[in-house]
Amino acid sequence: MHCRFVQIAVDTPLDIFFDYRWLGGDDAALPAVGQLALVPLGKREVIGLIVAVSEQTDVPPERLRDVIALRAQIPPLPEPWLALCRFAAGYYQRPLGEVALPCLPKKLREQKPLALERALKKLAQTQASPSTVASEAPTLNPAQQQAVDAIANADGFTPVLLHGITGSGKTEVYLQAAAQILTQSPAAQILILVPEINLTPQLEAGIRARFPTVPVATLHSGLAETERLRHWLSAHLGQANIVLGTRLAVLASLPQLALIVVDEEHDPSYKQQEGLRYSARDLAVWRANQLGIPVVLGSATPSLESWQHAQTGRYRKIELTERAVQDAALPAIRLLDSGRNQLTDGMTAALMAALKLRLERGEQSLLFLNRRGYAPVLSCDACGWVSNCPRCTAFMVLHLSERKLRCHHCSLEMRIPRACPDCGNIDLQPLGRGTQRVEESLLSHFQQARILRIDADSTRKKGSAQAAFDAVHEGEVDILIGTQMVAKGHDFQNLTLVGVLNPDTALFSHDYRASERLFAQLMQVAGRAGRSAQKDDHQSEVLIQTRYPQHPLFAALKAHDYGVFATALLEEREQACLPPFCHQALLRAEARELPDALAFLQQAALLLAPEGVTINDPIPMALTRVANVCRAQLLVESASRPALQAFLREWMPALRTVKTRVRWTMEVDPADI
Ligand code: ADP
Ligand code: ZN
Ligand code: ZN
Numbered sequence: 001m002h003c004r005f006v007q008i009a010v011d012t013p014l015d016i017f018f019d020y021r022w023l024g025g026d027d028a029a030l031p032a033v034g035q036l037a038l039v040p041l042g043k044r045e046v047i048g049l050i051v052a053v054s055e056q057t058d059v060p061p062e063r064l065r066d067v068i069a070l071r072a073q074i075p076p077l078p079e080p081w082l083a084l085c086r087f088a089a090g091y092y093q094r095p096l097g098e099v100a101l102p103c104l105p106k107k108l109r110e111q112k113p114l115a116l117e118r119a120l121k122k123l124a125q126t127q128a129s130p131s132t133v134a135s136e137a138p139t140l141n142p143a144q145q146q147a148v149d150a151i152a153n154a155d156g157f158t159p160v161l162l163h164g165i166t167g168s169g170k171t172e173v174y175l176q177a178a179a180q181i182l183t184q185s186p187a188a189q190i191l192i193l194v195p196e197i198n199l200t201p202q203l204e205a206g207i208r209a210r211f212p213t214v215p216v217a218t219l220h221s222g223l224a225e226t227e228r229l230r231h232w233l234s235a236h237l238g239q240a241n242i243v244l245g246t247r248l249a250v251l252a253s254l255p256q257l258a259l260i261v262v263d264e265e266h267d268p269s270y271k272q273q274e275g276l277r278y279s280a281r282d283l284a285v286w287r288a289n290q291l292g293i294p295v296v297l298g299s300a301t302p303s304l305e306s307w308q309h310a311q312t313g314r315y316r317k318i319e320l321t322e323r324a325v326q327d328a329a330l331p332a333i334r335l336l337d338s339g340r341n342q343l344t345d346g347m348t349a350a351l352m353a354a355l356k357l358r359l360e361r362g363e364q365s366l367l368f369l370n371r372r373g374y375a376p377v378l379s380c381d382a383c384g385w386v387s388n389c390p391r392c393t394a395f396m397v398l399h400l401s402e403r404k405l406r407c408h409h410c411s412l413e414m415r416i417p418r419a420c421p422d423c424g425n426i427d428l429q430p431l432g433r434g435t436q437r438v439e440e441s442l443l444s445h446f447q448q449a450r451i452l453r454i455d456a457d458s459t460r461k462k463g464s465a466q467a468a469f470d471a472v473h474e475g476e477v478d479i480l481i482g483t484q485m486v487a488k489g490h491d492f493q494n495l496t497l498v499g500v501l502n503p504d505t506a507l508f509s510h511d512y513r514a515s516e517r518l519f520a521q522l523m524q525v526a527g528r529a530g531r532s533a534q535k536d537d538h539q540s541e542v543l544i545q546t547r548y549p550q551h552p553l554f555a556a557l558k559a560h561d562y563g564v565f566a567t568a569l570l571e572e573r574e575q576a577c578l579p580p581f582c583h584q585a586l587l588r589a590e591a592r593e594l595p596d597a598l599a600f601l602q603q604a605a606l607l608l609a610p611e612g613v614t615i616n617d618p619i620p621m622a623l624t625r626v627a628n629v630c631r632a633q634l635l636v637e638s639a640s641r642p643a644l645q646a647f648l649r650e651w652m653p654a655l656r657t658v659k660t661r662v663r664w665t666m667e668v669d670p671a672d673i
Pocket of ligand 2: 380381383384385420421423424425
């Protein structure tokens, strides 16, 4: 038998491939590009990805090691998938091995192929069992029909920006476009991305009801590893026709991919914030372009990047301007001046009255406050002591029900002090309010009401978030209080009041994206109200308590006019040379002492002559210290994406040669700066 040599990418920070010898084995399978193989690496045995197969190698025979086993049980990862990983590695400046391997299920990367073989067996046994209860598709309105036609009849790469107000039936467009594509080509695969893991069950149920005989796979971080392997395999083998997932699903192997949908495409959670810092939305568009297929970006408040592409004609924009359900109307938005009106427990009389009215009518209300815990700070009036985290430049948040102070940045916990640590005053005061405190006040004001809080604290247990949302859908809750977890996507039927408690900090943030995000968030949460046909003349409403009712953001919000807001914001961005009018990369450094981090960045800034890019001064990050580590950043910008990419391609190898104990990371297209 012929001896062959394979080049293998493994999951290491080294940007190189390793050569191995393959001597053949019991099985007749030959090594192929895209196949996984078990190989020795130092003293370990790891799964690597074959990126080349050849008849010769430059590595001297005495240093060459042998492939231990090929994972020939599954077909090799297809070439377009490899190309996607190569692109992501190149664009986001990471070694291929650190891109391609971590996005495979853990159980696929185990030394023994037991889990793999078991999963394959299980998949072979589960044939789709045809069911008879298909939910009937509603008749599309003309705007929806136009969108479905544009998607399903697309010829080649077709990016569609589906700009539809909340409740305009975007989901229905995705489903009917999928149905049409699957009718034309029954083997096709459709990838649907959603921003929140909590939104998958609702959509999955909708998909299964609409397509009872179509195999559906789900991919998100909440799956157990064996489940994840099985779902990933059914996508990789082409069995699953519909794959529903969160951002990580964009890197799934989908050999028959024919359509990608990115729902709520503006959502910040599409950006991965560690390891490979990719934008799932951007990779989705790249993937669609590579395969020559349609990609739908759906949102009521598109990202400015996508909006700009639609303005320049790169993306086709389709608008859904009406709510899909007959007689369902957008809620009226009212601003309540929290500076002028007296507040009781943080609430205006108008908001209290509106809540009371909903209770009398048997309708549901939602209070939105993007701050969990009881109060963001505990303080001493006598001496000015505040509950600073000893390890971060942040406050420790008061969690009264657990009787703890907790830092939301480093997770440090401590008992609530009985008296002021500085002056001994025993009358410590909570400052400001979080969801727990609002829940407490609601309970005291509305003793008959069924009140439920949904935030990261109340939903720590697996399955508890789902149970909580089910309770709301089933009408077991009168007043729901929650963070952004409750703002997105949910189709609450009986909800007619949304109260927004304190959006003001985001109005004046150092982050230039804060107002874009706030607008999207408020539009989203407002969109939870009035989703079913209006009863009598009970108009649904959104009450926003703010000290700045004159802020222009609220005027656009009241008019439900994203276009006006986006146009103004794009003008500002253009004048200030901010994205999408410039392209950015952020070098971040972490060290025990801030000067070390800054010094490293200073050195990094001088490594290369900047060509076509601007290198800004190193600065401490807004949240400078987290868990006793100091953080600083260096922003590199360019009006030209290729110029920035060319610079990064030279800069990265130079950075890797710098001898330093500072930990650093590169982020291309950073989301927060
Ligand atoms: P979006 O995703 O745009 O917020 P959804 O897709 O959740 O909106 O649709 C909102 C509601 O409208 C859902 O209850 C959905 O079943 C309903 N709906 C969608 N399209 C139609 C239609 N053409 N006719 C009647 N009801 C529809
Ligand atoms: Zn004190
Ligand atoms: Zn901390």
